[in-house]
Amino acid sequence: MQASPEKTLASKAAETSKTSRPWLAHWPLLRAFLRNRKAMLGVSIMFFFVMVALLAPWIAPGNPKKMESRAHLAPAWIADKPAPGGKTFLLGTTGQGQDVFRQLVWGSRLSLTVGLSVGIASTILGTIIGLTAGYLGGWVDDVLSLLTNVMLIIPGMPLLVILAAFLKPGPVTVVMVLTITGWAWPARVMRSQVLSLRAKDFIAASVVSGERTPRILFSEVLPNMSSVFVGSMVGSTVYAIGADVGLAFLGLTDVGTTSWGTMLYWAQNNAGILTGAWWTFVPVGICIALCAFALTMLNYALDEITNPRLRAEKETTHGKRSRANVLVTPVIRK
Amino acid sequence: MRFLLRRLGFYAVAAWVSLTVNFYLPRLMPGDPASAIFARFQGRLRPEEIDSLRKAYGLSDAPLLEQYFNYLRSLSRGEFGISINFFPAQVTDVISTGFMWTILLAGLATVISFFLGNVLGIIGAWRRNGILDSVAPPLLTFIGAFPYFFLAMIALYFLAFQAGWFPLRHAYSDALSVDWGSLTFIKSVISHMILPASCIVLASIGGWMLGMRNTMVGILSEDYITMAQAKGLSQQRIMFSYAARNALLPNVTSFGMALGFVLSGSLLTEIIFAYPGLGYLLLQAVRNLDYPLMQGLFLMITFAVLGANLLVDILYVWLDPRTRR
Numbered sequence: 001m002q003a004s005p006e007k008t009l010a011s012k013a014a015e016t017s018k019t020s021r022p023w024l025a026h027w028p029l030l031r032a033f034l035r036n037r038k039a040m041l042g043v044s045i046m047f048f049f050v051m052v053a054l055l056a057p058w059i060a061p062g063n064p065k066k067m068e069s070r071a072h073l074a075p076a077w078i079a080d081k082p083a084p085g086g087k088t089f090l091l092g093t094t095g096q097g098q099d100v101f102r103q104l105v106w107g108s109r110l111s112l113t114v115g116l117s118v119g120i121a122s123t124i125l126g127t128i129i130g131l132t133a134g135y136l137g138g139w140v141d142d143v144l145s146l147l148t149n150v151m152l153i154i155p156g157m158p159l160l161v162i163l164a165a166f167l168k169p170g171p172v173t174v175v176m177v178l179t180i181t182g183w184a185w186p187a188r189v190m191r192s193q194v195l196s197l198r199a200k201d202f203i204a205a206s207v208v209s210g211e212r213t214p215r216i217l218f219s220e221v222l223p224n225m226s227s228v229f230v231g232s233m234v235g236s237t238v239y240a241i242g243a244d245v246g247l248a249f250l251g252l253t254d255v256g257t258t259s260w261g262t263m264l265y266w267a268q269n270n271a272g273i274l275t276g277a278w279w280t281f282v283p284v285g286i287c288i289a290l291c292a293f294a295l296t297m298l299n300y301a302l303d304e305i306t307n308p309r310l311r312a313e314k315e316t317t318h319g320k321r322s323r324a325n326v327l328v329t330p331v332i333r334k
Numbered sequence: 335m336r337f338l339l340r341r342l343g344f345y346a347v348a349a350w351v352s353l354t355v356n357f358y359l360p361r362l363m364p365g366d367p368a369s370a371i372f373a374r375f376q377g378r379l380r381p382e383e384i385d386s387l388r389k390a391y392g393l394s395d396a397p398l399l400e401q402y403f404n405y406l407r408s409l410s411r412g413e414f415g416i417s418i419n420f421f422p423a424q425v426t427d428v429i430s431t432g433f434m435w436t437i438l439l440a441g442l443a444t445v446i447s448f449f450l451g452n453v454l455g456i457i458g459a460w461r462r463n464g465i466l467d468s469v470a471p472p473l474l475t476f477i478g479a480f481p482y483f484f485l486a487m488i489a490l491y492f493l494a495f496q497a498g499w500f501p502l503r504h505a506y507s508d509a510l511s512v513d514w515g516s517l518t519f520i521k522s523v524i525s526h527m528i529l530p531a532s533c534i535v536l537a538s539i540g541g542w543m544l545g546m547r548n549t550m551v552g553i554l555s556e557d558y559i560t561m562a563q564a565k566g567l568s569q570q571r572i573m574f575s576y577a578a579r580n581a582l583l584p585n586v587t588s589f590g591m592a593l594g595f596v597l598s599g600s601l602l603t604e605i606i607f608a609y610p611g612l613g614y615l616l617l618q619a620v621r622n623l624d625y626p627l628m629q630g631l632f633l634m635i636t637f638a639v640l641g642a643n644l645l646v647d648i649l650y651v652w653l654d655p656r657t658r659r
Binding site for chain 2: 146149150152153154155156157158159160161162163165166238242245246249250251252264267268273274276278281282285288289290291292293296297300
């Protein structure tokens, strides 16, 4: 696919015109994306969760914080204990008598919103810093790179804790704090990408033709980094979902709100484990993990599609030469 | 040598940044931090505690710069302030009780996971598309997607609570006292460590394995590997001394950043197992709004991570002859 793009694209186009989606021939990247199993797996899982979050009032109507009456439950559960799943409550109730399923559905709203906002915000911040550092070079680069590396080496959780503890608890604070701690990785990735793009001829051409620096950055450099941009946005979202859950678990967000993190916080605080109430924390954890897994798969797929090296590897391994390069070298047989 | 000096300079800057953040953060709170904290406690704080808070933050009417230098001076003497929760214990004393357990648990788990992950990555890349290479990466990615402490919750529930194979909490049996000379004590420590340590290993091993595998794959197509094959060197030698040694370098470099991440996860894991390390202290600090303890923990953990990175750099010099110039 990589060796002669024109030819392969043409043949691929001919191939697709036979299928029902000829318009896809103009979008080779999108086509590769739709054909990628990892990408499709990731997209469908994320689509599912986003739909659940959007349709929460229809899927699980009612207030997620409502304490359900225990009268209709089996007598054994009348005491202050969480109840397991059953007909009335699909996934049971929490220690405070709240419907776990309803909380799970409504909690996805806050968790996904925080995750996506941090993903977008920290990637934009990181891109601005990375672009500036990589393109301007010199002392600006030295200072910004130093700052980036310092941010990367300072352990995240303790820093998050003191930042969140000194600010007013709430979703906005969480997004802010996670953005402050999360921009460094995108910045680093962007900077190295810009450095390699800067050496390309078309950048030199626009410099020589007298274009202004912002224009070069935004209309020449940035469009060529879209895959890296999306990739680090997905990565930052994974980080944010996990860190948000961690912060909530420590009790550093507003624990009165319903999110996946606060659900785990209450499960732990009500000793969900030691009372055997596994349904108060297992479904939440699985949802968090599924989201993170889906986004990670999406990132791998992006990598496979846009990184020629990995693509080449995939093609050779799926073709005739199914074994590694070294193993077909005849000298090694002893 | 120049490499090490440069790294040392970098760590000095990182330490300075974290010190300064730590200094300014309380001062960014509206009003004076001691009163703000006092307000949050809604009068549950004794007057001498407020005084000690004021002293801990070096709050005075002196200009900010003078306060800053006073702060640095008291830190250099090892005075991190007085804990509110464990009043009137020094923050450093409180932290030192947990430090050993965290180093033991997180340190050991990280080393095991780094070693195992890299070995698996080497073998996976070497036998490309073998069973290990096709099963382990997606499986470990999936496991790695769980929050560390959720894995810990699951393990605690099923293996310790339901099955009863492992102790439920703490770092050693409650019936014993700390005595590193006695065999029963060490046995108890090990049996308490197995479950939390395996959770950390399981959650972090995937990253190492994938990183190693991908670099190995790239390196295996290099000419010098073909050359080594052509010379008829033993497979073991090509795998470890030619390919793996070079593939290890990027992984060692990323070790520093990953260390902070793994440590963050293991702090939360400690909380699940009520392991008496820094994570447990952090939870105590958050629950009780013990700001001096929180800040002390932040500084201590940061310094520990920087120190560990310096050790890794020394290892790097030993691994990569190019840095020895």
